[in-house]
Amino acid sequence: MATIHPTSGETAKPRELKLDFDVDHYRDDGARKHQEDMFTEEIDLWKIVKEENGEVDESIQLSFFGVYDGHAGKDCAIMVSKRICKVLIRTEAFKAREWEKAMVQAYETMEEEWFADARKRAEDGKVNKAGCCAVSALIVDGVIYVANAGDSRCVMIQKDGIKPGFIDLSDDQKPTRPSEKERIEKAGSEVFQKTHTRKKFLCIPEKTFSLGPPRINPGGIAVARSIGTAKAKLADMGANPGAVVATPEMSKYTITDQDLCLVIGSDGIWDNYKTSLDCVKTVQNAISVTLSKKKSRNTPAHEAAEQLVDHAISKAKNPNSQDNTTAVCVCFWEPGQKKVGLE
Numbered sequence: 001m002a003t004i005h006p007t008s009g010e011t012a013k014p015r016e017l018k019l020d021f022d023v024d025h026y027r028d029d030g031a032r033k034h035q036e037d038m039f040t041e042e043i044d045l046w047k048i049v050k051e052e053n054g055e056v057d058e059s060i061q062l063s064f065f066g067v068y069d070g071h072a073g074k075d076c077a078i079m080v081s082k083r084i085c086k087v088l089i090r091t092e093a094f095k096a097r098e099w100e101k102a103m104v105q106a107y108e109t110m111e112e113e114w115f116a117d118a119r120k121r122a123e124d125g126k127v128n129k130a131g132c133c134a135v136s137a138l139i140v141d142g143v144i145y146v147a148n149a150g151d152s153r154c155v156m157i158q159k160d161g162i163k164p165g166f167i168d169l170s171d172d173q174k175p176t177r178p179s180e181k182e183r184i185e186k187a188g189s190e191v192f193q194k195t196h197t198r199k200k201f202l203c204i205p206e207k208t209f210s211l212g213p214p215r216i217n218p219g220g221i222a223v224a225r226s227i228g229t230a231k232a233k234l235a236d237m238g239a240n241p242g243a244v245v246a247t248p249e250m251s252k253y254t255i256t257d258q259d260l261c262l263v264i265g266s267d268g269i270w271d272n273y274k275t276s277l278d279c280v281k282t283v284q285n286a287i288s289v290t291l292s293k294k295k296s297r298n299t300p301a302h303e304a305a306e307q308l309v310d311h312a313i314s315k316a317k318n319p320n321s322q323d324n325t326t327a328v329c330v331c332f333w334e335p336g337q338k339k340v341g342l343e
Contacts, residue, residue, distance in 0.1 A: 001100050001145075001250040004169060006158075012256035015142050018061055019255065020333040024302035026309045030268055030322035036070030037266045037326035038081035040136070048085045055095065064088070065328050066136035069152050069266040071221070073130035076114055076228035080132055084110055088138075099140055100250050103147040107134065111227045111246035118230065127237065131221070131229025134248070135170055135264055137330075142255045144262070146170050147248035149225035153269075155276045156253065157261045157283045165280035169251050169262075172270070173224040176214050180224035189243035190217050216243060225249075261287060261304055261331045268325030269308065272315040282311045287331060305329040 006012035021043055029035050042048060045062040049055070064085055070077030087110050088094055093101035118128040133150020146154045148170035156167040173180055175191045184191060194211040198204075213222040219232025219239050225246065231237050232244040261283055273279060286307040287300040298306065305327040316322045 001252055004167060004251050004253045006167065006256055006258060007164060012258045014254050014256055015259075015332070019063075019139070019142055021063065022299050022301040022331040022333060023065065023329070024299055024305055025326065025328045026302065026305035027324070027326045028268075028309050028313060030313065030324050031320050032322075032324050034074060035324055036074040036077055036132075037268070037324040038068045038070065038074070038077040038132075039264075039326060039328050040064065040066040040068070040081045040084060041328060042085055045085060045089070045138075049089050052086060052089060054089055060097075061139070061141050063139040063330075064136065065139075065262070065264055065330055066134065067152050067264045067266050067326055067328055068227075069133040069150065069268075069324070069326070071131055071133070071226075072229065072231075073128065075128055076130040077132040079114055079117070080110055080134060080227055083113070084134075084136065087113065099138060099145045100252070103136065103138055103145055103250060104248060107147055107149060107227060107246050107248045110134075111233075114228045115230065115234070118228075127230045127234070129230050131226045131232070133223055133225075133267070134227050136248075137169075137262060137264060139255075139330075144169065144253045144255065146251045146253070148251075149173065149227060149246055149248045150223045151267045151270070153265055153267075153276070155263045155265075155279070156255075156259050157263055157280055158258050159260045160284050160288070162258045164277060165284075166276045167253070168276055169253055171249060172267075173249065174214070175216050175222065175224045177224065183245075184216055184224060184243045187243035188240040189219070191215070192217050219244060255332065259332060260284065261301070261329055263304075263308065263327060263329055265308070265312075265327040266323070266325060268323040269312040269327060271323065272312045272317075278315075279308055279311070282307050283329070299331075301329040301331045304331065 042064040068077040088106040091105040135152040151172040154169040200206040286304040
């Protein structure tokens with residue numbers, strides 16, 4: 001697990017008081033006919049533990065947030081968003097308070113349950129091909145454990161004046177990433193890029209264009225990790241097991257007094273930005289303007305999520321192919337700060 005530190009170093013201090021959150025989300029279908037992005041927001045995870053008759057320790061502050069970007073249908077993303085918290089708290093690692101291991105076990109168990117359910121519901125032997133990218137944040141007493149499988153992203157937005165203004169808490173798992181490509185090829189699969197060649201015409205020279213993102217063959221998926229996606233995982237569907245995996249990459253980050261808002265978003269956002277830096281001012285300004293009002297139509301978290309999604313879509317090179325776009329924003333209240341937008 002990678003432990004991530006603020007770039008400002010010793011000047012950043014961990015928050016000592018109990019965290020107080022403002023949490024909300026915003027989604028846009030983009031140019032797609034169906035919404036396949038799903039999300040989870042559990043400010044108090046102990047409520048789920050109580051429902052499951054588990055052992056509760058409310059001296060520990062426990063919250064869980066995630067975004068699940070479906071592909072080949074929304075079924076897997078829906079199942080993950082609804083069940084991931086219960087799967088997490090049922091793991092032996094969670095019961096032992098081994099948070100990192102619990103998140104890994106939750107992802108791997110979630111995929112097992114998805115495939116078991118998909119096989120059970122299969123018609124004429126056809127297993128549901130749906131899958132999802134999954135990025136989740138478990139917050140334990142001011143420490144964030146991020147689990148990522150796919151190309152959705154988790155980013156910490158810092159307060160205005162802090163440089164560089166953001167900290168990436170996850171790393172996109174594209175199949176061209178060297179470490180991911182190595183695993184894919186060791187499993188017997190390949191990373192390929194579709195192209196189209198425009199032939200020479202008069203004074204216009206011949207030119208080859210890329211068509212879409214690099215993908216994995218067999219399976220045709222454009223990410224190196226996911227939950228589900230049978231055609232890229234199951235041998236009986238022609239896949240090479242181990243090429244695409246559900247095991248998440250983990251990171252750990254301690255929330256500091258320099259942090260403003262945790263953003264968890266689907267690739268509909270990040271595909272339109274060169275880096276996470278491009279969204280910093282949008283989030284900072286949305287929160288600042290909302291807090292400056294005596295009354296507001298939205299909470300700071302909702303305003304940040306909505307403006308982030310709208311801004312990302314406005315940057316799309318081809319609006320007619322814009323993906324579903326989703327953001328979950330977790331704003332951190334300062335001690336004694338007035339909660340606007342809730343009236």
